[in-house]
Amino acid sequence: MKRLHRMPLIRRMLLVLAIFATFASAASAADIKINCDIQRGPCIQKTGNGLTVEFDIKPKPVTAMSDLTFLITFTRGGMPFAGSTAALDLAMPGMFMGKNLPILKRTGSGRFEGRGIIPRCPTGKKTWQADIIIVHEGKTDVAGFVFEVK
Amino acid sequence: MEPGYLLAFTTGILGGFGHCIGMCGPLVASYTLAVPAQGARPVVATISSHLLYNLGRITTYGLIGAVMGLSGTFVNVAGRLAGSQNIVAVAAGVMMILMGLDIAGIRGGTSWIERHNSSVLRLAQRAGASQSWLRYYPLGLILGLLPCGLSYTVFIASAGTGGLFPGMVTALLFGLGTLPALLLFGTVISSLSASLRGAIYRASGIVVIFMGIYFLFRGIRTYAGL
Numbered sequence: 001m002k003r004l005h006r007m008p009l010i011r012r013m014l015l016v017l018a019i020f021a022t023f024a025s026a027a028s029a030a031d032i033k034i035n036c037d038i039q040r041g042p043c044i045q046k047t048g049n050g051l052t053v054e055f056d057i058k059p060k061p062v063t064a065m066s067d068l069t070f071l072i073t074f075t076r077g078g079m080p081f082a083g084s085t086a087a088l089d090l091a092m093p094g095m096f097m098g099k100n101l102p103i104l105k106r107t108g109s110g111r112f113e114g115r116g117i118i119p120r121c122p123t124g125k126k127t128w129q130a131d132i133i134i135v136h137e138g139k140t141d142v143a144g145f146v147f148e149v150k
Numbered sequence: 151m152e153p154g155y156l157l158a159f160t161t162g163i164l165g166g167f168g169h170c171i172g173m174c175g176p177l178v179a180s181y182t183l184a185v186p187a188q189g190a191r192p193v194v195a196t197i198s199s200h201l202l203y204n205l206g207r208i209t210t211y212g213l214i215g216a217v218m219g220l221s222g223t224f225v226n227v228a229g230r231l232a233g234s235q236n237i238v239a240v241a242a243g244v245m246m247i248l249m250g251l252d253i254a255g256i257r258g259g260t261s262w263i264e265r266h267n268s269s270v271l272r273l274a275q276r277a278g279a280s281q282s283w284l285r286y287y288p289l290g291l292i293l294g295l296l297p298c299g300l301s302y303t304v305f306i307a308s309a310g311t312g313g314l315f316p317g318m319v320t321a322l323l324f325g326l327g328t329l330p331a332l333l334l335f336g337t338v339i340s341s342l343s344a345s346l347r348g349a350i351y352r353a354s355g356i357v358v359i360f361m362g363i364y365f366l367f368r369g370i371r372t373y374a375g376l
Contacts, residue, residue, distance in 0.1 A: 065302075067225055096168035098161040098303035098324075117224055119302035122239065122368050123173075 032093035034127065038062050038147035042071070047141035051076055051084075053132055055145045063150045064120040070102055072112040072132055080110035084136035088114055091129050092121060093146065118149055126150070154311065158304055158320045162327015165300045170328050171335050173300075176361035177293065178203075178332060180246040181286075182339045183253050183354055199286045200336035206290020208325030211301060212318045214294075215308035219317015224309040228302065231295070236369055238295040243366025247359050254355030297369075 036043035042056035054073040062068065070088055074081040090100040102116030118128055126148045134141040181203070214231070221227050304324040308317035 065225065065228060092299070095299070096165055097299050098165060099157060100303050100306065117302075117306050119299045119306070120297070121299040122297045122371075124368075124371055 032127065032129070032146055034146050034148060036145040036147040038145070039150070043145050043147070045143045045145065047134065047143055049136070049139050049141050051081060051134060051136070051141055053134070053141075053143040055130060055132060055143070057147075061150045062118075062147070064118045064126070066117065068116055068118065070104070070114045070116060070130070072104065072114075074110040074134065074136075080108070081136070082109040084110070084134050086112045086135075087133040088116075089131040089133065090116065090118060091131070092125060093127055093129050095121065095123075095125060097121070152316070154307060154316070154320060155323050158307060159323040159327040161300070161304060162324040163330070164327075165324075166328035166331025169300045171331055173298065174293075174296070174332065175335055176358075176365065177242060177246065177296075178336045179339045180249045180358045180361065181289065182336055183249070183351075183358060196340040197333070197337060200333050200340070202284065202286040203290040203293075203336070204325075204329050204332055206287040206292075207294035208290075208322060208329070210291050210294025211304075211325040212322040214301075214305055215321020215324075216314050216318035218305045218308040219311045219320070220314040222309055222312045224302075224306045227309070228305065232297075235295050235297045238292060239297055239369025240366060242293060242296060243362050243364075243369055246362030246365055248362075250355045250357075250359030250362055252355070253358055254352045256355075 035045075036055070038055075038057050039061050042054050045053050045055075047053060052075045054071075054075070056071040058069045058071065072086055072088065074084055074086070086104050088102050088104055090102070091097060097119060100116065100119070102114035104112040104114040107113045128147060128149060130145045130147070132143045132145070134143070178200075182200075214227075218224055218227050301321075301324070304321055308320045311317045311320055
């Protein structure tokens, strides 16, 4: 401890910064709950603005480091909802993995499809979050699906 | 500037502090701590060694990005690279354990390993013990191959560019973005390690050994696809 006190102030500040950065990067994702069993089939969520969002990934099993197709469908009151634009943002909870934004193409009324890849994390973490951002009638909705890949 | 290039660079900046220090910091700490056993070095030499290590790492990223861009496919190239990446991950773990043994002053441990293991391990041990600061560039070149989820995301973007040059530039800009964080981290560890002596310094060797075991485990697990 005496040795630490003898260190110049700038060194001590840099040391604290390095320790903080190390622990911040290893932030726990324990509070993130899996809400989508993507391996079994599509997942469904309702947004605050009354839209139903269905999200699926093919082929099954959904594995990291393979070509995947992301399928998104919007409905309202059981009918396809056409008046919207959509974006997909893939992220790993608690670990910054860069921006992974597969480009979505409209394939029908309220239906979107995109191709992409989910990278493998060498730490062994397999939990991913797909945020679907929907813009419709001047409003923005976000549906977040948390799932595990193999 | 192309939006994709800007995104790659900012991914590097954010990922450097939010990802790389946590994931690759132990590796940087191990090769940094292994040096001051011979005494403190001038600041220029310290920064030069970290700069060379990072330039080696960024060169590897650029080459992988170029191949990804040229082929236009991430999955196929990543599949071909996987074998060598897993070897590098395991070798990095072994190197950290050997450096940790040296730092902790457990000389007998390294000589036993040298007697009973392959030339690859002896090479790793010699690389760690070498005095030349130029060794950091090839070290960075090799360790740039370490499996990393963040760099995979950037290589996916490189493959998406569909060209050798844009693929390479995307990966290079990402690597340059990670430079400030790892350079700062390495310099801080160098500064700290120069002031550590005796039991505290040997204890840091034990920490490096455990970090090496963790890296080794990570490499084997990635190889096994667990």
